[in-house]
Amino acid sequence: MCDTCGCGDPEIVPVEIHDKILAGNDRTAAHNREHFRESAVVAVNLMGSPGSGKTAVLEATARRLAGGQRLPPQRGCRVGGPGLGALAGDLATEHDADRLRAAGITAKSITTGSACHLDAEMVHRGLHDFPWRELDYLFIENVGNLVCPAVYYLGQAVNVVALSVTEGEDKPLKYPVMFRKADLVLLTKTDLLPHLPDVRIETIADALARVMPRPAYFPLSARTGEGMERWLEWLEHLRVLQGSIEASALQT
Numbered sequence: 001m002c003d004t005c006g007c008g009d010p011e012i013v014p015v016e017i018h019d020k021i022l023a024g025n026d027r028t029a030a031h032n033r034e035h036f037r038e039s040a041v042v043a044v045n046l047m048g049s050p051g052s053g054k055t056a057v058l059e060a061t062a063r064r065l066a067g068g069q070r071l072p073p074q075r076g077c078r079v080g081g082p083g084l085g086a087l088a089g090d091l092a093t094e095h096d097a098d099r100l101r102a103a104g105i106t107a108k109s110i111t112t113g114s115a116c117h118l119d120a121e122m123v124h125r126g127l128h129d130f131p132w133r134e135l136d137y138l139f140i141e142n143v144g145n146l147v148c149p150a151v152y153y154l155g156q157a158v159n160v161v162a163l164s165v166t167e168g169e170d171k172p173l174k175y176p177v178m179f180r181k182a183d184l185v186l187l188t189k190t191d192l193l194p195h196l197p198d199v200r201i202e203t204i205a206d207a208l209a210r211v212m213p214r215p216a217y218f219p220l221s222a223r224t225g226e227g228m229e230r231w232l233e234w235l236e237h238l239r240v241l242q243g244s245i246e247a248s249a250l251q252t
Contacts, residue, residue, distance in 0.1 A: 025152055029120035032127075032155025039133045042239050043140060045154055047178065048162035049171075050144030053188035053222060055096045057162060057231075058086060058139055059103040060222035064232060066104055082136035082239075087126045089118040089143045096141060105139075106131060117148035120155060136239065146175040157242060158183040165189050165199050172207040179208060184234065185217035191224045 020026070036043045048054050062084055085106040088096040092111060100107035110118060110126045123140060132138050140156060142149040150159075161182040163171060166189055172179040179185065185208055193199060201219060209215045220227030 022152070025120045028124055029153040029155040032120055032124055034155075035127070036138070036155060036157070037242075040243065041132060041135050041138050042235075042242055043138045043154070043156040044235075044238075045140045045142060045149075045156035045159045046162065047142045047146075047149045047159065047182075048144065048188075049146050049164070049167060052144070052162040052164045052167065053186075054141050054144070054162045055088070055099050056222040057186060057188065057220065058084075058100055058105060058141065060225070060228055061231065061235075062100075062103040062105050064225075064228050083134055084137050084139070085130070085132055085135040086139040086141055087118075087123060087130075088141045089122070091115070091143065100141075106135065112143060116143055116145045117152055118142050118154060119152045123154045137235065146171065146178045150178040150181045158238060160184045160186060162186045162188050163204070165193055165196060165201070165204070169199060169203040170207060172204070172211050176211040179211045180213065182212060183216065185212070186227070186231065187217055187219045189221060189223075190219040190226055191221040 032043075035041075046054050046058070065082065065084070083106070084104075086097070086100050087108055087110055088094075088100060089110045089112060090096055091113065094109040094111070097107040097109035108126055108130050110122050112118065112122065115122075118140065140154055159182050161178060161184070163179075163185055165187060172185075187201065187204060190201075193201075205215070205217065208217055218227050218230055220231060222228075
């Protein structure tokens with residue numbers, strides 16, 4: 001009898017596992033992380049459902065910075081503002097990368113074919129022939145999915161999840177792993193709330209509080225600009241924090 005799940009299957013044979021299934025991925029992710037730290041690049045894993053507004057958030061971020069709302073310059077920063085870059089993951093097409101480049105973001109597409117997520121090796125290969133060392137922020141726009149992307153560590157500094165108000169108030173409860181791994185949740189497309197009388201931000205916030213160890217979220221609309229200033233402040237705080245950590249590491 002199976003003594004781990006109680007299924008009673010007589011064909012199950014216990015096997016001793018010496019390494020985690022994702023150990024190879026984690027080693028490559030650690031290698032990616034080392035590269036990012038050495039070059040003072042803040043890597044952000046941006047996840048969310050298809051159509052949650054991930055690309056639109058990045059476009060709006062670039063527009064804000066180009067329009068004069070600057071983050072303080074840092075080492076490696078391009079003249080006029082911080083260097084923004086993105087690796088855009090998708091099963092097919094380069095549509096998202098094209099949109100990001102049109103918005104002024106240095107972008108490269110990672111076409112996965114049938115894979116519903118990015119892994120550390122895909123990101124590592126994506127860095128080849130890509131000027132990521134010149135950036136201040138590298139956004140890894142993951143494949144649209146609320147399951148698999150949360151499982152794979154890529155070497156990022158933080159996980160950000162875009163959750164559209166049109167997706168339903170119970171998404172955090174239905175996909176807890178994704179939101180449990182999130183450092184920040186952007187409640188996107190809030191400009192549509194007047195057309196969604198049954199959707200309440202308070203209900204979504206309650207669901208997030210039930211699954212996130214340290215709930216952190218705020219409403220954001222790429223169309224109207226609501227929440228964009230707060231988003232930029234969060235990114236700047238992240239960059240300063242990473243810079244402080246790297247400076248402490250150099251002194252030890």
